[in-house]
Amino acid sequence: RVYRDDIGRNAVDAFRVNVIHARQQVRSPVTNIARTSFFHIKRANIWLAAVTRQNVNAAMVFEFLLKMCDVMQSYFGKISEENVKNNFVLIYELLDEILDFGYPQNTDTGILKTFITQQGVKSQTKEEQSQITSQVTGQIGWRREGIKYRRNELFLDVLEYVNLLMSPQGQVLSAHVAGKVVMKSYLSGMPECKFGINDKITMESKGKSSTMDDPTRSTGKTSIAIDDCQFHQCVKLSKFESEHSISFIPPDGEFELMRYRITKDISFPFRIIPLVREVGRTKMEVKVVLKSNFKPSLIGQKIEVRIPTPLNTSGVQLICMKGKAKYKASENAIVWKIKRMAGMKETQLSAEIELLQTDAKKKWNRPPISMNFEVPFAPSGLKVRYLKVFESKLNYSDHDVIGAVHWAKRPLRDPVLATATTTNTARRLRERDKTFPKCIFLLIFPTTNAECFIISSR
Numbered sequence: 458r459v460y461r462d463d464i465g466r467n468a469v470d471a472f473r474v475n476v477i478h479a480r481q482q483v484r485s486p487v488t489n490i491a492r493t494s495f496f497h498i499k500r501a502n503i504w505l506a507a508v509t510r511q512n513v514n515a516a517m518v519f520e521f522l523l524k525m526c527d528v529m530q531s532y533f534g535k536i537s538e539e540n541v542k543n544n545f546v547l548i549y550e551l552l553d554e555i556l557d558f559g560y561p562q563n564t565d566t567g568i569l570k571t572f573i574t575q576q577g578v579k580s581q582t583k584e585e586q587s588q589i590t591s592q593v594t595g596q597i598g599w600r601r602e603g604i605k606y607r608r609n610e611l612f613l614d615v616l617e618y619v620n621l622l623m624s625p626q627g628q629v630l631s632a633h634v635a636g637k638v639v640m641k642s643y644l645s646g647m648p649e650c651k652f653g654i655n656d657k658i659t660m661e662s663k664g665k666s667s668t669m670d671d672p673t674r675s676t677g678k679t680s681i682a683i684d685d686c687q688f689h690q691c692v693k694l695s696k697f698e699s700e701h702s703i704s705f706i707p708p709d710g711e712f713e714l715m716r717y718r719i720t721k722d723i724s725f726p727f728r729i730i731p732l733v734r735e736v737g738r739t740k741m742e743v744k745v746v747l748k749s750n751f752k753p754s755l756i757g758q759k760i761e762v763r764i765p766t767p768l769n770t771s772g773v774q775l776i777c778m779k780g781k782a783k784y785k786a787s788e789n790a791i792v793w794k795i796k797r798m799a800g801m802k803e804t805q806l807s808a809e810i811e812l813l814q815t816d817a818k819k820k821w822n823r824p825p826i827s828m829n830f831e832v833p834f835a836p837s838g839l840k841v842r843y844l845k846v847f848e849s850k851l852n853y854s855d856h857d858v859i860g861a862v863h864w865a866k867r868p869l870r871d872p873v874l875a876t877a878t879t880t881n882t883a884r885r886l887r888e889r890d891k892t893f894p895k896c897i898f899l900l901i902f903p904t905t906n907a908e909c910f911i912i913s914s915r
Contacts, residue, residue, distance in 0.1 A: 458552045460559035468493060468508050477504060487515060498522050500536040524564045528555070531566045547573070567599050567708045597647070599691055599708040605645045609853060611846070612641035619836050621725060633684075634719040634837040642707040646851045651704045652844040655681045681838050686717040719837040726751050726832045729762070733823070741767070741810040745793070745826070751800040757832045760795040762806075763788075765824040769813040779804040 459466060471490050476483050476497065488495045496518045497506040505525060507518050528551060529536055533544045541548065550573050555564055563569065617636040623629055688694065689712060691705040705714070730746040745764060749757055760780070766773065766789050773784035773791060780795035793806050847854050 458549065458556075460556065463510055464493070464508050468495075472497070472504075472506055472508075486519065496522065498526070500526055502538055503536050503541060521561050521564070525551075525555070528564060528566055528569065531570075565599055565708070567601075567710060567712075571601060597691075597706055599689075600647065600706060601709070602647065604709055606643050608643075609645055609846075610641075610643040611844070613841070613844075614639040614641075615835065615839065615841070617835055617837055617839075619723065619725065625731065627728075627730065632720070632723050632725075634723055636717050636719070636837055636839065637713055638715045639711065640707060640714050641711045642709060644707065644709075644846070644848070645853075646848045647706055648846050648848040648853075649704065650707055650844065650846050651702055653702055653842045655838070655840050655842070682719065682721045684718045684720050686715060689714050717837075717839075719839075722838060724750070724834075724836050724838065726757065726834055726836060727760075727828065727830065729826055729828065731764075731826060739812045739814055741812060743791075743808040743810060744805060745808075746803065746805045747795075747798075748803045749798055749800050751832060751834045753800045755800045755832060755834055757798045757800070757830050758796065760798055760830040761828065762793040762795075763827045764791040764793065764806075764808070765826070766790060766810055767812060767821045769815050770810055771813045772811040774809040774811075775806065776808075777804075777806040782806055782808075784808075 471493070472488075472495050475490050476488055476495065486497060488497065492510060494509050494513075495506050496508075496515060497504055498519065499505075505522050507522060509518075526536060529544075529548065532547060532551070533540050551569065554569060554573060555561060615636070615638055617634050619634050620632065621629065622631045688697070688703070689705070689708075691707060692714070693704045696702060696704045703715070707714075726749065728748045728750060730748070732744040732746075734742045736742060743764065745762065747760075747762065751757070766784070768789060770784075770786070770789065775782045775784065775791065777793060779798070780793060782791060782793040784791050791806075791808055795804070798804070845854070
């Protein structure tokens with residue numbers, strides 16, 4: 458889709474030749490070709506790219522591309538070549554509605570679905586048209602009026618991604634937690650929600666810090682230092698600054714209430730200790746020790762450790778105390794899988810790697826070990842204390858709402874490098890349960906001078 462005359466359709470051909478069919482894999486997400494910048498991401502076998510000749514905010518462009526992926530997924534599910542071909546008319550409609558002359562205007566799926574549907578569009582009365590207009594331009598544009606459910610439900614996912622850089626000696630070089638709170642709201646009417654996390658929150662920004670005490674609790678033992686956070690547009694920021702509580706009228710369906718980043722006082726669920734010994738030029742011995750650092754009452758699941766091997770590996774002999782391990786030659790990695798592992802436990806894997814003799818004198822630069830797992834444990838220490846729901850017209854509250862809380866965390870990299878992820882398993886909250894959490898974050902884009910198009914890798 459071309460919005461302005463400064464970018465020609467030959468940009469698609471240039472992108473296909475220099476990026477998609479390049480002889481060497483293009484690792485950078487930004488490619489410059491003949492004074493033209495291509496910002497691109499890939500989903501399955503589909504490339505999404507934004508093109509510009511001007512100096513634009515790269516982070517904002519990538520936020521838009523990622524949000525475009527979310528919008529398409531909400532309409533037709535998985536982004537694949539077949540789905541794109543079957544829904545190309547719908548995609549053009551979405552692009553025309555989301556972008557105005559190449560400038561992002563509206564990426565809220567809740568609003569988009571009020572006037573762009575996958576079914577046939579029927580003629581609308583003046584009342585229905587004015588209702589859509591008032592929703593888009595009104596004070597609460599993210600939620601339409603008249604929503605009704607037979608049963609009011611709320612679901613919450615707390616997802617934390619731990620990025621850890623560790624030396625081979627076990628010293629933490631850098632670490633931070635990138636977390637988000639995702640909410641699924643199936644509530645009738647126009648409910649007002651209010652929720653609180655830790656008793657004390659320290660917001661640190663540009664060298665300044667301020668402590669916010671939760672007014673709903675007189676005594677608080679836990680605290681959390683948040684470096685930065687972002688909220689969905691539905692959050693009333695004035696109340697957050699004055700009352701230190703998060704109040705909002707939620708959109709209908711699934712959305713992100715909050716994103717945050719934490720760099721202090723992080724608890725790492727696992728620790729990986731790699732030991733490598735070279736036996737001549739044709740053999741290498743590797744030993745990897747895995748330790749779980751969480752409580753014994755908790756169980757880690759779906760644990761997968763990926764240990765890179767040299768490119769000239771000819772064979773691998775493996776011995777593991779727990780789980781199953783397999784060498785994948787196509788990926789140049791040993792994949793070690795453990796179904797379940799309790800807290801405060803230790804296990805190890807030993808590998809004897811046979812190498813082909815080469816003339817290369819350059820020493821093998823060991824890539825990081827990566828790890829994926831699911832654990833009902835929050836490395837940042839974030840805790841959801843309460844959630845209150847109130848709807849004045851329909852006269853219901855959080856006591857009449859059914860919901861579930863899911864905790865999640867994700868990957869861990871190590872030897873030399875480690876990245877961690879975790880997934881907090883579900884904890885059911887039944888009717889009249891008074892401990893209920895919520896949060897959200899949404900993307901609001903400033904103007905950009907980037908053109909957008911979608912092409913298949915085929």
